[in-house]
Amino acid sequence: MEPKKVAIIGAGVSGLAACKFTLSKGFIPIVFEARGAIGGVWTETLQTTALQTPKEMYRFSDFPWPKTVTEEFPKYNQVLDYLKSYADHFGLMKHIRFNTKVLSIDCEGCSDEELDGWTLWGGSGEAFSERRKWRLNVVDARTNDPLEEIVVDFVILCIGRFSDVPNIPEFPPNGGPEAFKAGKVLHSLQYSAMDFDTASNLIKDKQVTVVGLQKSALDLAMECANANGPKNPCTLLYRTAHWNLPDHHPWGIPLTFLYMSRFAELLIHKPGESFLLYLLAIILSPIRWLFAKIVETYATRKHGLAKYGMVPTHGFLQDISSCLLASLPEKFYEKVDQGSIILKKSQSFWFCEDGIMIEGETKPIRSDLVILATGFRGDQKLKQIFTSATFRDCMTFDDSVIPLYRQCIHPRIPQLAVIGFTESPSNLFTSELRCRWVTEFLDGTFKLPSIKEMEKDIANWEKSLTYYSGPFSKRACLAIVHIWYSDLLCKDMGWNPKRKKGFIANLFVPHGPSDYATP
Ligand SMILES: Cc1cc2nc3c(=O)[nH]c(=O)nc-3n(C[C@H](O)[C@H](O)[C@H](O)COP(=O)(O)OP(=O)(O)OC[C@H]3O[C@@H](n4cnc5c(N)ncnc54)[C@H](O)[C@@H]3O)c2cc1C
Numbered sequence: 001m002e003p004k005k006v007a008i009i010g011a012g013v014s015g016l017a018a019c020k021f022t023l024s025k026g027f028i029p030i031v032f033e034a035r036g037a038i039g040g041v042w043t044e045t046l047q048t049t050a051l052q053t054p055k056e057m058y059r060f061s062d063f064p065w066p067k068t069v070t071e072e073f074p075k076y077n078q079v080l081d082y083l084k085s086y087a088d089h090f091g092l093m094k095h096i097r098f099n100t101k102v103l104s105i106d107c108e109g110c111s112d113e114e115l116d117g118w119t120l121w122g123g124s125g126e127a128f129s130e131r132r133k134w135r136l137n138v139v140d141a142r143t144n145d146p147l148e149e150i151v152v153d154f155v156i157l158c159i160g161r162f163s164d165v166p167n168i169p170e171f172p173p174n175g176g177p178e179a180f181k182a183g184k185v186l187h188s189l190q191y192s193a194m195d196f197d198t199a200s201n202l203i204k205d206k207q208v209t210v211v212g213l214q215k216s217a218l219d220l221a222m223e224c225a226n227a228n229g230p231k232n233p234c235t236l237l238y239r240t241a242h243w244n245l246p247d248h249h250p251w252g253i254p255l256t257f258l259y260m261s262r263f264a265e266l267l268i269h270k271p272g273e274s275f276l277l278y279l280l281a282i283i284l285s286p287i288r289w290l291f292a293k294i295v296e297t298y299a300t301r302k303h304g305l306a307k308y309g310m311v312p313t314h315g316f317l318q319d320i321s322s323c324l325l326a327s328l329p330e331k332f333y334e335k336v337d338q339g340s341i342i343l344k345k346s347q348s349f350w351f352c353e354d355g356i357m358i359e360g361e362t363k364p365i366r367s368d369l370v371i372l373a374t375g376f377r378g379d380q381k382l383k384q385i386f387t388s389a390t391f392r393d394c395m396t397f398d399d400s401v402i403p404l405y406r407q408c409i410h411p412r413i414p415q416l417a418v419i420g421f422t423e424s425p426s427n428l429f430t431s432e433l434r435c436r437w438v439t440e441f442l443d444g445t446f447k448l449p450s451i452k453e454m455e456k457d458i459a460n461w462e463k464s465l466t467y468y469s470g471p472f473s474k475r476a477c478l479a480i481v482h483i484w485y486s487d488l489l490c491k492d493m494g495w496n497p498k499r500k501k502g503f504i505a506n507l508f509v510p511h512g513p514s515d516y517a518t519p
Helices: 013-024 076-089 112-116 188-193 196-203 215-231 255-259 262-266 275-283 285-303 316-320 332-338 378-384 389-394 427-442 451-467 479-493 503-508
Strands: 005-009 028-032 100-108 133-140 150-152 154-157 184-187 208-211 234-238 341-345 349-351 355-358 369-372 416-418
Touching: 005 013, 005 100, 005 133, 005 150, 013 028, 013 076, 013 154, 013 427, 028 100, 133 154, 154 427, 184 188, 188 215, 188 369, 196 215, 208 215, 208 355, 215 234, 215 332, 215 341, 255 262, 255 285, 262 275, 262 479, 262 503, 275 285, 285 316, 316 479, 332 341, 427 479
Parallel strands: 005 028, 005 154, 154 416, 184 369, 208 234, 208 369, 234 341
Antiparallel strands: 100 133, 133 150, 349 355
16 A cells, blocks of 8 residues: 655644654655744744753653753754754655745545534544545745645644744724834744844844733843843833743752642642542642742742732742743843833733833833734634635634644544644643654554544543633643643553653652653
């Protein structure tokens, strides 16, 4: 039988892992990458961008960082070098078509009437079908010239949640960027895409306002503060203070022990848990509270957050369970003390001729440049790639968690998987395990449950993932149930979910990528 063709869209960390595993099972991977290089988000960053996840958590399971990288949080270019050596080591480069953008995908042989009648995924529960294929509409990303259409047996979407489509806030009538005549408005995406000289010339000697308080916003504010000092302070406009951590060792205790061990997961409710585990999570809840307080008191004291009005009103558990864990750049509050960064809080803002207006103030924040570090709309990218209105509807999840079984498979979209949309504390590690799970499924190692069971499971997970995250639940995130989630993938693949030797190690030692290197 002819080997099956698998289209992998995107050559970031998810696409690379998908390529490696499909190759290892004898499929023919064809990777489409709109950019000219591998690495996805890491190819276009600020000059100061570094990992926020410690490198031992952000690595492929069977491919350690080189000894020459000694930093706990390597810089973006070190991440790129690491990804490049991974791609070279596993012979992935020759399978990637660069500067090739997939405009849309169309399922041939899928009719809406047929889909309605299915009880099993794709009608049969099988990964492939002889009469159903995906047709890809492909263009040259530099010229938009159409390239040949490609027909494949399976599609793995690795198009990235935090790239390409900016999230632009809604503004009142006449209060959008067009009202701002005195300067320029950019999204962090555009700023990150500039070469470093152009970017630093752009902010030099300018009054810059940065909107947001996540990683890009904090890094941007630091870049502006370093470039301009107190003479032209950078205003950092945010809506909600978050627990932005100074480091990953609150009071000397590794954060991974507090939140990435089986013991830590005993303290919280998990989807599909037994009555005993449910009860344990209630009985042990004081320890859960204590762990959160360890982090909160550390972050508060270390920087004297109260002085800056930056003590969040919500608990750390809410932030970590929503993957809202931006690391604070070194010397951030020194820049605030120096007057190089001005912190401003407002629930909403709008543009006027000279800059930005915020609630409760009559004068604008005068600006030459406003940079919106307001996140991305990966959800729209995911939805828009389908030509079928039915599949677009399936992928509409504005206000909820992404409806994917095991965070990979939509029960009603056949012969297709999505990797990299539900976040984790280490997106690389999670993407790798998912790619392994998908390729084991393609290889026939296990079968999917019925559509009904998958939908029930998805609803269960949605309830659980939003339980602790409160208003931030839109950021589908597995951070506090990562081992529980990995256990399920392992069990499906026939692996022993216990990844460490001995009861104590299994219970208390943090789990990371290297624990999942072999079955
Ligand atoms: C500034 C920044 C810092 C981050 N730091 C961390 C961190 O420290 N730890 C962590 O765990 N996560 C971090 N992340 C999250 C990061 O998104 C993931 O770690 C990971 O790199 C995502 O990889 P990906 O392959 O899923 O997606 P991406 O890296 O977004 O790659 C998607 C790729 O798909 C391509 N593509 C998209 N659409 C198409 C199409 N239609 N046709 C062809 N190609 C297409 C894109 O060009 C891109 O190369 C960070 C994100 C950002 C933006």
